[in-house]
Amino acid sequence: PQHEQRLAQLAREAGFTQVSASHAVSPLLRLVPRGDTTVVDAYLSPILRRYVDQVAGELPGTKVYFMQSNGGLTAAENFQGKDAILSGPAGGIVGAARTAGMAGFDRIIGFDMGGTSTDVALYDRGFERAFETAVAGVRMRAPMMAINTVAAGGGSILHFDGARMRVGPDSAGANPGPACYRRGGPLAVTDANVCVGKVQPRHFPAIFGPNGDQPLDAAIVREKFAALAAEISAATGEARSAEQVAEGFLQIAVANMANAIKQVSVQKGHDVTRFALQCFGGAAGQHACLVADALGMETVFIHPYAGVLSAYGMGLADQTAMREQAVEIPLNAENMVQVNTLADRLAADATAALAEQGATPDAVTAAKSLHLRYAGTEAALIIPLTDLDSIRAAFTDAHRRRFGFATPERPVVVETVAAEATFAGEQAREATLSARSSGSPDTIDHVSIFTGGKAWDAPVLDRTSLLAGDRIAGPALIREANATTVVEPGWTAEVTSLDHMVLRRTEARPNAVAADTGRPDPVLLELFNNLFMNVAEQTGAVLQNTSMSVNIKERLDFSCAIFDATGHLVANAPH
Numbered sequence: 001p002q003h004e005q006r007l008a009q010l011a012r013e014a015g016f017t018q019v020s021a022s023h024a025v026s027p028l029l030r031l032v033p034r035g036d037t038t039v040v041d042a043y044l045s046p047i048l049r050r051y052v053d054q055v056a057g058e059l060p061g062t063k064v065y066f067m068q069s070n071g072g073l074t075a076a077e078n079f080q081g082k083d084a085i086l087s088g089p090a091g092g093i094v095g096a097a098r099t100a101g102m103a104g105f106d107r108i109i110g111f112d113m114g115g116t117s118t119d120v121a122l123y124d125r126g127f128e129r130a131f132e133t134a135v136a137g138v139r140m141r142a143p144m145m146a147i148n149t150v151a152a153g154g155g156s157i158l159h160f161d162g163a164r165m166r167v168g169p170d171s172a173g174a175n176p177g178p179a180c181y182r183r184g185g186p187l188a189v190t191d192a193n194v195c196v197g198k199v200q201p202r203h204f205p206a207i208f209g210p211n212g213d214q215p216l217d218a219a220i221v222r223e224k225f226a227a228l229a230a231e232i233s234a235a236t237g238e239a240r241s242a243e244q245v246a247e248g249f250l251q252i253a254v255a256n257m258a259n260a261i262k263q264v265s266v267q268k269g270h271d272v273t274r275f276a277l278q279c280f281g282g283a284a285g286q287h288a289c290l291v292a293d294a295l296g297m298e299t300v301f302i303h304p305y306a307g308v309l310s311a312y313g314m315g316l317a318d319q320t321a322m323r324e325q326a327v328e329i330p331l332n333a334e335n336m337v338q339v340n341t342l343a344d345r346l347a348a349d350a351t352a353a354l355a356e357q358g359a360t361p362d363a364v365t366a367a368k369s370l371h372l373r374y375a376g377t378e379a380a381l382i383i384p385l386t387d388l389d390s391i392r393a394a395f396t397d398a399h400r401r402r403f404g405f406a407t408p409e410r411p412v413v414v415e416t417v418a419a420e421a422t423f424a425g426e427q428a429r430e431a432t433l434s435a436r437s438s439g440s441p442d443t444i445d446h447v448s449i450f451t452g453g454k455a456w457d458a459p460v461l462d463r464t465s466l467l468a469g470d471r472i473a474g475p476a477l478i479r480e481a482n483a484t485t486v487v488e489p490g491w492t493a494e495v496t497s498l499d500h501m502v503l504r505r506t507e508a509r510p511n512a513v514a515a516d517t518g519r520p521d522p523v524l525l526e527l528f529n530n531l532f533m534n535v536a537e538q539t540g541a542v543l544q545n546t547s548m549s550v551n552i553k554e555r556l557d558f559s560c561a562i563f564d565a566t567g568h569l570v571a572n573a574p575h
Helices: 002-013 021-030 037-057 087-102 191-198 216-234 242-264 284-295 306-316 333-356 388-403 522-546
Strands: 065-067 074-077 107-113 119-124 132-135 138-140 147-150 154-158 165-171 274-278 299-302 319-330 365-373 381-384 411-425 447-451 454-462 470-472 478-480 485-486 491-495 501-505 560-561 568-573
Touching: 065 087, 065 478, 074 319, 087 107, 087 119, 087 274, 087 306, 107 242, 107 319, 119 242, 119 284, 147 242, 147 284, 154 216, 165 242, 165 381, 191 216, 191 242, 216 242, 216 274, 216 381, 216 411, 216 522, 242 284, 242 478, 274 306, 284 299, 284 319, 284 485, 284 501, 319 333, 333 411, 365 388, 381 388, 388 522, 470 478, 485 501, 522 560, 522 568
Parallel strands: 107 274, 274 299, 454 478
Antiparallel strands: 065 074, 107 119, 119 147, 132 138, 154 165, 299 501, 319 411, 365 381, 365 411, 447 454, 470 491, 478 485, 491 501, 560 568
């Protein structure tokens, strides 16, 4: 009896309101195989349930669905805490994929830059999902969009430590926000854009200051950057203008974002130059061309709803239900019958779950897959379930693309059988934009912007005045209701008949110049520090994924570093 009482008490502390001893045993036992996931779910679900019930209660008679971290919608009564961790960014990836498809792009890298951070994800004719993810240091085993986050947002704070310049990882947040918000905040990335002219206060709404009725404060930005420029000049012995300092910080922020994109593309065997960079979030358009240049990409796609694409994507998402079961059996002809039988049952369960949510069973499609790995390793790859020979060939190709090698003679293990049922959601319906019969789009202003190490005269255009076929050569600023797009020199923006804006590099990138200044440069120090660290981190990722050693794979008992020719340490990744 004392054990039953204790179990019931523990379950109540986890958020279950009506508990008997038998009810308590099952959720507590799930703690054993699932690590932290059940703890997270038990903590979040009761809080989330109260919120979901409140929302649903305000909409009587309406079927309410919520976005999950895996990119699919689920009915309110089935929404759980473990499925809500990355639901916001997942909506953005869905919106990016759906709208890019209408524009003719089936390979994109989503670039979502907001106020605190930048989220990046890859879409290659299908969503990439991670089935084990570390979020805020907590390991979760739940399907989520494979999203990489870096602390480089509009509010990321700018630092100079006497030797090098850094961006983030701390953020000014929304309050006090960047210095230009008139709340006494520190210099941040947004301030750097104000200083170089890529954010124009007179084309922003007057919603700042203590009462929310003032424009952005460009004067305090210039004052703070002038003081910082003097400090940097005194420390380095090289005179710098405020604009040069601000552009240096932007270069560092762009490099951080480019490195984050490499982790979801290059590190996984994808050629990033074959993808279009799709920008969304309020700040992405200000840095899109620079990030693309840093990666060798030549196409940027910006939807008219780019500033609110995460919300738009939730409206376009499919209803999904995912089922999986661990099996840990060899991949061979004898076991294929068991695998197919299990996959059929999981697909039927997932389809039935959608039918309970109101989906038409005949309209539900089910995709079956296997999580495969070489025997003795733990790096599983997801392969569609077809016939045995096709599965083997697909796994070999995927392993070679991901890790650079394959050993077809080695036994393969079926780690997990999975099924995903999908009920198609709303289709994106884009309004057709008429073409301009004559003339060119109106210029509403001319401003000076500092980019590429010099000042340029740039026209300002309003996105709502653009028509199909309009071409805007950089440098130029395009003002929108919820974002600003900067067309850099050498780039040209073109508006399509669906009101999509496609930016392409139309001039060759300038030739590289010598980086040696004869003395330590605070911008180059940080740029190369980030580049070398990125190489060391990617080296460690490959080692961990391909290793058979428990010490390396699970305990992370290894270190990857870069040394110079004399053995001095250049970069040591924190593995």
